[in-house]
Amino acid sequence: MATIRKRRKKDGSFSYIAQIRIARDGHQHAESKAFPRKAMAEEWAKRRELELKSPGGMLSAKWRGVTLGDAIERYIHEFAQDAGRSKRATIQQLLRFPIARVQITELTSEQIIGHAVIRRDSGIKPSTINQDITWLGIILKTAAAAWKMPVELNEFESAKLLLRSKGLVSRPGSRDRRPTAEEIKQIRAYFRRSQRIRPSAIIPMEDIMDFAISSSRRQEEITRLTWEDLDHQAMTCWVRDAKHPRQKWGNHKRFKLSHEAMGIIQRQPRAQGEERIFPYNGKSIGTRWRAATAACGIEDLRFHDLRHEATSRLFEAGYEIVEVQQFTLHESWDVLKRYTHLNPQDLILRDF
Structure with missing residues (x-):
């Protein structure tokens, strides 16, 4: 119900305060507004009462002013x-x-x-x-x-x-960047120099780079692998909370390890009380990677591109799609093919 109050201002003129109070479906709402004329206050009050009583009106009023x-x-x-x-x-x-x-x-x-x-x-x-x-x-x-x-x-x-x-928005194009053999050589040399300077304080980036290429694991996944989840005999390991388009947590998956990946794991030191195989911060790995590519003058090469490289190498080695998925854990071929960038000159022709 609306009420109109007349109020004298400091300059001697009058204003009219329209107040509305409505209770509906267990909710109460009140609002007021000042006008120079009584007719304007009455018109506003009637209009607002109708708006508030309309379906959804009270809900809209509740969120009024929220940006x-x-x-x-x-x-x-x-x-x-x-x-x-x-x-x-x-x-x-x-x-x-x-x-x-x-x-x-x-x-x-x-x-x-x-x-x-x-x-x-x-x-x-x-x-x-x-x-x-x-x-x-x-x-x-x-x-x-x-x-x-x-x-x-x-x-x-x-x-x-x-x-x-109108083309103002579009999906990003698929990325096909793979490191060249020369780029990997340069980055490897950079990491070795860094390791010699500070052998005890630096993440073993050369091993982590090689492991990413040989295992196809993402940056954050590498730092979550544990000794307990490693099966030496089956050459497999579990990755906890693997990336999934709809399931962020609890998506645990077992993946196949190549001989090279297993060799890299086996030479990692196992600290007392440490469960992780690579007990490092994923963001620190990213920082070190960016520093290496910048120092080597290598443009537009991300750590995630090593996953592209790993996937492509598996296909080039002759593995079938379903076999590659056991290493990479891609959900489908539609997703997997985005990471597959085979070179035509490397394709071996077969007789029909």
Whole structure:
């Protein structure tokens, strides 16, 4: 029910305060607004009462004033604590743009498209803009499902459809970077020099590089392998919480080890009370790798490219698809083939 109160201001003039109080479905809502004329206050009060009594009106009022930026920060706090550094950075950078200041319940397709245009005009590639739009969708859907915010998901879907049709967003192209023999030689020499300078304080990066190439394991997976999960006789090991598109934790898988990979494991020192085979920090490995490539003048070579190299070498050695999967643990051939970059000159012809 609305009430109108007349109030004298300091300059002697009057203002009219419209107050609304509504109780519905066990929820109470109150709001007020000042007007210079009584008729304006009455008109606003009637309109707001109708809005609040309409389906979803009370819910919209509850989240009035909450911005997309507020939702982003809440998502980071509640759902992205264990996210990797790059993912958190991608989410957090959305806070720097005007779209973060828009009320989340009033976010429109026009504003989402406008954000993509701003990014494009600043020289950002469609694949990078696609990351922004993907995270916006995840945050909006989380807001609707987890926090019951009345978000207009249709507005987001409409914007995404247009952005794709106009080429403002696109999926990143498959990466086919493989280290050359000369690049591996240079990096190996760099690691050996570093090891001689500080033999007790440096991660055995040469062994870790060779293990990545011979096992196809990811950077973080290498640091999670344990002695207990190693089966010397079967030449296998378990990788805990293996990467999965939908299952972050508990996805434990057993993979086959090559003779070279097993040899590298067997020469690792086993410290008292240490369960891990490679007891190092994955981020530190990444830092050391970037330092090595920079020092050697090698451009655009990531540690993950060693997984590409490992997978390609397995195919070049003659292993079949299902056999390669026992080493790499790729979920499907569609995913696996992205890491397979065979050289035509190395293909051995067979008689039909």
